Amino acid sequence: MNSATRLKLFCAVSPGLEALLQQDLSAIAEAKHVRLVLGGCEVQVDPVGVWGVVLRSRLTESARVRIGAFSARTFDELTAGMAKLPWAAWLPRCSTPEVRVSCTKSKLWHSGAVQERVQAQVHARLSDAKQPNSFHPPAARVYVRIDHDAVRVSVDASGELLHRRGERTAVGRAPMRETLAAAVVLAAALPAGAHVWDPFCGSGTMLLEAGRMAGVGVRPREGGYAFELWPNHAPDAYAAWLAADAAVTDAAVTDAALTEAAAAMPTLYGCDHDAKELEGARLNLENAGLLAHTTLRACDFSEMAAEVPAGATIVSNLPYGRRADVGDVFRRFGRLLAKRKDLDVWLVLGHASHADALRIPPKAALNLRNGGLRVGLYHRPAARA
Ligand SMILES: C[S@@+](CC[C@H](N)C(=O)[O-])C[C@H]1O[C@@H](n2cnc3c(N)ncnc32)[C@H](O)[C@@H]1O
Numbered sequence: 001m002n003s004a005t006r007l008k009l010f011c012a013v014s015p016g017l018e019a020l021l022q023q024d025l026s027a028i029a030e031a032k033h034v035r036l037v038l039g040g041c042e043v044q045v046d047p048v049g050v051w052g053v054v055l056r057s058r059l060t061e062s063a064r065v066r067i068g069a070f071s072a073r074t075f076d077e078l079t080a081g082m083a084k085l086p087w088a089a090w091l092p093r094c095s096t097p098e099v100r101v102s103c104t105k106s107k108l109w110h111s112g113a114v115q116e117r118v119q120a121q122v123h124a125r126l127s128d129a130k131q132p133n134s135f136h137p138p139a140a141r142v143y144v145r146i147d148h149d150a151v152r153v154s155v156d157a158s159g160e161l162l163h164r165r166g167e168r169t170a171v172g173r174a175p176m177r178e179t180l181a182a183a184v185v186l187a188a189a190l191p192a193g194a195h196v197w198d199p200f201c202g203s204g205t206m207l208l209e210a211g212r213m214a215g216v217g218v219r220p221r222e223g224g225y226a227f228e229l230w231p232n233h234a235p236d237a238y239a240a241w242l243a244a245d246a247a248v249t250d251a252a253v254t255d256a257a258l259t260e261a262a263a264a265m266p267t268l269y270g271c272d273h274d275a276k277e278l279e280g281a282r283l284n285l286e287n288a289g290l291l292a293h294t295t296l297r298a299c300d301f302s303e304m305a306a307e308v309p310a311g312a313t314i315v316s317n318l319p320y321g322r323r324a325d326v327g328d329v330f331r332r333f334g335r336l337l338a339k340r341k342d343l344d345v346w347l348v349l350g351h352a353s354h355a356d357a358l359r360i361p362p363k364a365a366l367n368l369r370n371g372g373l374r375v376g377l378y379h380r381p382a383a384r385a
Helices: 018-026 047-056 075-083 111-126 178-188 205-213 235-254 260-264 275-287 301-307 323-339 352-358
Strands: 007-012 032-037 040-045 062-071 098-104 141-147 150-156 195-198 267-272 294-298 313-317 344-349 366-370 373-380
Touching: 007 047, 018 032, 018 040, 018 178, 040 047, 047 062, 047 235, 062 075, 075 111, 075 150, 098 111, 111 141, 178 205, 178 313, 178 344, 178 366, 178 373, 195 205, 205 267, 205 275, 205 313, 267 275, 267 301, 275 294, 294 301, 301 323, 323 352, 344 352, 352 373
Parallel strands: 098 141, 195 267, 195 313, 267 294, 313 344
Antiparallel strands: 007 040, 007 062, 032 040, 062 150, 141 150, 344 373, 366 373
């Protein structure tokens, strides 16, 4: 693949976060022509852009590259179209990829039958004449989407879901998905150098995302990404790209007092009354290189409030429990918010009645899902000074 190759990359996101994903991707220099589509966004990239999007996007859950498109109304047309695709460039020889098919309003409607044909084609194209029976277990994923007889074929670029960033080694009792925390931070539109408080920080996911989104450079996760298995992947160029990014980040950190990047970094405040959760947050923020920007306390939220400067932003995911269990916390936190009108407040709540208890606007800015639960993002803007 040469650097002039133009690729279409589809980035999938959790339902409800499509518009924020568009914002997230639009800020990535390598992603061009970001377009909102069902379930996510489509972007144009060159091969380096695949790395840029997969490693920089904070909201994308999975990414896949389009390797071909054609129309088919019969199985013969499907097989002929599949036979022309450049499989050997995208899938490791002798791999048996998982094939996922969706058919909508098309002559070819039976996804199981389509899947069988595609699997047979892929198998035939990737087999090794010298070692015909040497197939590995699934190491890659192929997506076939047939809509109104138009067939689009893509291969997975990300591998394991991207919210598994490998940065949060300590996971608390009710951890928030990293991509969701990133969405909250993006929705809050933190100004450069913001002061950010999570009064119920648990393992520190919100603070971690707020710090990482301000730009601490890319960090490849240990397990890697699906694109690293593509036969057309250029490992040396990838290593050089990572090194160049690290060099830019190091320069920004070294000249901390002087650089714009350092000035843009938020100051983070977190507390949790559970000392074990707080210890997890400390470890996670340390791993992410953010501890120097963070003040953490194992205490009730009310004990940290005085440290948080006027005009700060709260981003937090409150305890979900039944109202009877969390009523006292919500009442006390509601009183604090009523006193601190200077704070811009973004809260993920398990139920609209919690917004009532907190006396903040009860209409969710966004409806989301966290670990199978329906939750809402509620916003109380700061009062104008
Ligand atoms: C839903 S969890 C937050 C999870 C966190 N966002 C994460 O990703 O790990 C709510 C947290 O609030 C903490 N908490 C409950 N009551 C508190 C209080 N009065 N003061 C401080 N923390 C409290 C709990 O210990 C719990 O860790």
